[in-house]
Amino acid sequence: MLKCKTVWKKLAPLARASSTVCRQNVRRTGLNNGRTPALAPAAHMSTGAAGGGGGGGDNKLYVLLVGAALLGGGVYAYQTVRGDKQRYQDRLTEISSRPNKAAAGQPSAYIQSEAPAVEATETEEVHEQVSEPQAAPAAEESSPPAPAAEESSPPAPAAEESSPPAPAAEESSPPAPAAEESSPPAPEAEESSPPAPAAEEPAPSETTELPPVDSVPSPAKFPSHAPYLLIGGGTASFAAARSIRARDPGARVLIVTEEPDLPYMRPPLSKELWFSDDPRVTDTLRFKQWNGKERSIYFQPPSFYISPEELDSAKNGGVAVLTGKKVVHMDVRGNKVQLNDDTEISYDKCLIATGGVPRNLQVIERAGDEVMERTSLFRKIEDFKALDKVSRNVQSITIIGGGFLGSELACALGRRSTESGLEVIQMFPERGNMGKVLPEYLSNWTTEKVKREGVKVVAEALVKAVTYKDDKVEIQLKDGRVVKTDHIVAAVGLEPSVDLAKSAGLEVDSDFGGYRVNAELQARSNIWVAGDAACFYDIRLGRRRVEHHDHAVVSGRLAGENMTGANKPYWHQSMFWSDLGPDVGYEAIGIVDSSLPTVGVFAKATAKDTPKAATEKSGTGIRSESETEAVAISPVASSTPAPTVEHQKDDYGKGVIFYLRDKVVVGIILWNVFNRMPIARKIIKDGEEHADLNEVAKLFNIHED
Amino acid sequence: MSYCRQEGKDRIIFVTKEDHEAPSNAELIADDPNDPYEEQGLILPNGEINWNCPCLGGMASGPCGTQFKEAFSCFHYSKEEVKGSECIDNFRNMQECMQRYPELYPQEGDTESSPQEESNTTAAPASDSDSTPAVSTSESAPSSDSVSPTDSQTAS
Numbered sequence: 001m002l003k004c005k006t007v008w009k010k011l012a013p014l015a016r017a018s019s020t021v022c023r024q025n026v027r028r029t030g031l032n033n034g035r036t037p038a039l040a041p042a043a044h045m046s047t048g049a050a051g052g053g054g055g056g057g058d059n060k061l062y063v064l065l066v067g068a069a070l071l072g073g074g075v076y077a078y079q080t081v082r083g084d085k086q087r088y089q090d091r092l093t094e095i096s097s098r099p100n101k102a103a104a105g106q107p108s109a110y111i112q113s114e115a116p117a118v119e120a121t122e123t124e125e126v127h128e129q130v131s132e133p134q135a136a137p138a139a140e141e142s143s144p145p146a147p148a149a150e151e152s153s154p155p156a157p158a159a160e161e162s163s164p165p166a167p168a169a170e171e172s173s174p175p176a177p178a179a180e181e182s183s184p185p186a187p188e189a190e191e192s193s194p195p196a197p198a199a200e201e202p203a204p205s206e207t208t209e210l211p212p213v214d215s216v217p218s219p220a221k222f223p224s225h226a227p228y229l230l231i232g233g234g235t236a237s238f239a240a241a242r243s244i245r246a247r248d249p250g251a252r253v254l255i256v257t258e259e260p261d262l263p264y265m266r267p268p269l270s271k272e273l274w275f276s277d278d279p280r281v282t283d284t285l286r287f288k289q290w291n292g293k294e295r296s297i298y299f300q301p302p303s304f305y306i307s308p309e310e311l312d313s314a315k316n317g318g319v320a321v322l323t324g325k326k327v328v329h330m331d332v333r334g335n336k337v338q339l340n341d342d343t344e345i346s347y348d349k350c351l352i353a354t355g356g357v358p359r360n361l362q363v364i365e366r367a368g369d370e371v372m373e374r375t376s377l378f379r380k381i382e383d384f385k386a387l388d389k390v391s392r393n394v395q396s397i398t399i400i401g402g403g404f405l406g407s408e409l410a411c412a413l414g415r416r417s418t419e420s421g422l423e424v425i426q427m428f429p430e431r432g433n434m435g436k437v438l439p440e441y442l443s444n445w446t447t448e449k450v451k452r453e454g455v456k457v458v459a460e461a462l463v464k465a466v467t468y469k470d471d472k473v474e475i476q477l478k479d480g481r482v483v484k485t486d487h488i489v490a491a492v493g494l495e496p497s498v499d500l501a502k503s504a505g506l507e508v509d510s511d512f513g514g515y516r517v518n519a520e521l522q523a524r525s526n527i528w529v530a531g532d533a534a535c536f537y538d539i540r541l542g543r544r545r546v547e548h549h550d551h552a553v554v555s556g557r558l559a560g561e562n563m564t565g566a567n568k569p570y571w572h573q574s575m576f577w578s579d580l581g582p583d584v585g586y587e588a589i590g591i592v593d594s595s596l597p598t599v600g601v602f603a604k605a606t607a608k609d610t611p612k613a614a615t616e617k618s619g620t621g622i623r624s625e626s627e628t629e630a631v632a633i634s635p636v637a638s639s640t641p642a643p644t645v646e647h648q649k650d651d652y653g654k655g656v657i658f659y660l661r662d663k664v665v666v667g668i669i670l671w672n673v674f675n676r677m678p679i680a681r682k683i684i685k686d687g688e689e690h691a692d693l694n695e696v697a698k699l700f701n702i703h704e705d
Numbered sequence: 706m707s708y709c710r711q712e713g714k715d716r717i718i719f720v721t722k723e724d725h726e727a728p729s730n731a732e733l734i735a736d737d738p739n740d741p742y743e744e745q746g747l748i749l750p751n752g753e754i755n756w757n758c759p760c761l762g763g764m765a766s767g768p769c770g771t772q773f774k775e776a777f778s779c780f781h782y783s784k785e786e787v788k789g790s791e792c793i794d795n796f797r798n799m800q801e802c803m804q805r806y807p808e809l810y811p812q813e814g815d816t817e818s819s820p821q822e823e824s825n826t827t828a829a830p831a832s833d834s835d836s837t838p839a840v841s842t843s844e845s846a847p848s849s850d851s852v853s854p855t856d857s858q859t860a861s
Binding site: 040306596600603652699701 | 707712713714715716718719720721722724725727728729730731732733734736738741742743744756757762763764766767768769770771774807808
């Protein structure tokens with residue numbers, strides 16, 4: 001183009017000069033002959049005729065100049081066209097290989113049959129269209145192609161409708177009627193087959209130049225584009241996949257997970273799996289539910305999923321899981337992610353459900369390799385397998401942490417201690433188990449129960465240093481106490497995984513950690529976050545981040561709904577539960593923080609009021625207590641049906657505890673009371689100030705089963 | 706008789722059965738059955754099927770999801786005297802598909818363990834219907850075991 005301009009600039013003075021000379025001659029002859037000045041051809045003739053006249057020398061120069069200009073222009077145009085044709089071919093090849101990746105979901109047959117046909121014809125017309133801009137300077141000679149190019153441009157918008165050739169079509173006028181070899185059907189040529197007649201002759205030669213269009217790209221390991229991409233393969237991700245598939249028929253969902261396992265549920269890893277009779281439980285990972293039925297911790301067996309290679313071609317779509325791959329970089333503008341093996345996957349909608357990694361104590365991390373080898377964190381299946389193995393091979397295990405996970409593991413291992421003589425110690429900085437969740441009186445009561453499970457509880461323990469001495473791990477506490485053990489399990493919290501925040505430009509919450517999202521769980525357009533990693537705005541309870549299983553399910557489902565266009569905020573309150581042995585089981589909902597003022601309403605317990613006796617329909621479906629009866633036989637494991645307490649009056653057998661914030665109930669615990677979660681959910685949803693909470697407690701009928 | 710105790714910021718009340726016999730005077734706000742935010746039951750307020758209902762488990766989202774949706778939709782909208790009588794083909798397709806995945810859709814008539822029972826079911830206490838509609842009773846089961854308590858619609 002630029003060359004063209006410079007050339008034109010050079011030619012222009014020449015052209016002007018020659019045309020001036022021409023006009024002068026014409027006038028001269030015209031005046032001489034009394035005829036009206038004619039066009040150039042006339043001038044030609046006149047100058048030619050008057051070759052021997054007075055302006056002979058000028059005429060000769062004029063002829064020379066014009067001739068040279070035209071020749072130069074023609075040569076230039078021809079060479080440019082040849083070069084551009086080659087460039088065009090190359091560009092077409094490149095573009096056609098792109099649509100094979102990008103439009104993978106489209107009916108490939110249509111594209112491929114149309115593409116070669118359209119492109120075949122296009123290539124031969126290329127010299128027409130490309131010559132259009134360059135034809136301008138050398139307009140006179142190359143006039144035939146010009147009108148052809150103009151004629152062929154109307155079909156250009158028509159041909160744009162065919163998707164992959166579209167970019168190519170814009171550049172080149174598709175089947176131009178003025179092509180020497182092709183027949184006139186320009187308007188019809190937009191759809192697939194009609195170019196066929198035109199393409200017949202060039203087809204054999206042309207298609208050989210475009211092999212990528214015809215052949216399917218060489219077998220890719222996994223798709224390079226997923227309409228729904230879910231990062232992370234845990235509970236939230238699976239719930240979202242299910243929700244998307246339910247709402248978007250034929251949806252193609254790709255789950256990318258670091259772990260080698262298909263999506264599974266975590267709660268049994270610290271509860272039911274430990275109570276199983278089956279010696280092969282670490283392999284089968286099956287457990288018995290509260291209703292006696294056995295199931296696997298995997299949400300679905302492998303046959304539920306399709307393989308990543310099939311994702312693009314599966315007729316009704318499906319869910320594919322890519323295991324062992326980590327997303328390391330996210331390009332939000334380009335709508336694509338990069339994996340740890342440098343491959344890229346583009347997406348339409350993306351969910352980040354990366355969960356978190358267990359925290360460790362700094363004193364342990366600094367304590368050296370020998371201590372680190374004897375310390376486990378607990379979150380994944382492999383952690384469960386490892387701890388199971390360790391628990392059979394050591395004499396003493398210490399669990400650091402007094403929250404849900406720590407207490408559940410302590411109780412589970414405590415049960416084992418009766419059979420194997422394993423010493424189980426649990427230490428934490430609070431005064432009692434679940435000290436950050438339960439009000440103090442209840443926390444103390446719970447601690448007594450945990451002790452009954454065979455656990456040595458060391459409360460108000462702040463770890464100062466950990467060393468490896470005399471083949472034992474020695475834990476020194478700040479108050480001087482020393483605990484000697486063989487193995488440590490650290491259950492001190494979860495660090496949400498926000499590695500992608502930087503590359504994706506996502507906000508991380510400074511108060512709660514995790515990606516900051518709105519009430520609809522959206523971080524940015526086309527990106528949602530759910531599960532442990534999401535710090536979301538709860539319309540009723542304010543901004544929070546929840547690390548419970550049911551929340552992962554609820555938020556995953558909601559994210560899936562919103563990814564398919566629902567635009568619903570977080571509204572259905574998730575719940576959580578815990579069982580600490582056969583006597584203590586509770587379900588809870590909302591903000592359950594022991595620093596809030598509480599009101600507890602308790603009934604005197606009878607023999608029927610325990611988790612193992614109650615037929616719970618708590619909406620969770622995976623509480624299993626039938627196992628505990630068989631296992632808990634020794635007195636240490638306290639199989640007594642009724643909780644034996646010293647003072648009848650202070651027996652917290654069953655009841656309801658309300659957590660208040662500014663006189664409004666924001667959290668409720670159902671203590672050994674089951675099947676009442678909907679009522680609790682309703683009370684929180686209302687968000688009303690109730691004058692007398694005893695009246696509210698009546699709604700729960702705590703004296704009934 | 707009930708008695709009350711205060712421990713710091715925490716209040717503890719013990720009540721006997723008699724104390725709680727009188728009906729509660731606590732006021733709850735009436736629910737709006739058409740609240741768009743609420744979790745819906747099996748049938749949405751506009752009469753359509755809620756494929757995302759926890760009560761359906763994985764039926765609508767699994768490999769045979771399309772066939773299931775077609776069969777159940779046909780049944781739902783059927784106006785025949787014997788409801789669903791014109792949907793035999795759809796149900797046959799669904800059954801054929803399910804037979805290809807015996808792991809997911811056990812055929813014996815004992816309700817399968819996998820798709821329904823994971824704790825995907827959140828509040829719905831009706832998720833005692835953890836049992837997925839077994840294939841043979843697939844027409845009637847979803848209608849019978851749906852629904853959360855706030856849901857006032859009846860499944861067809």
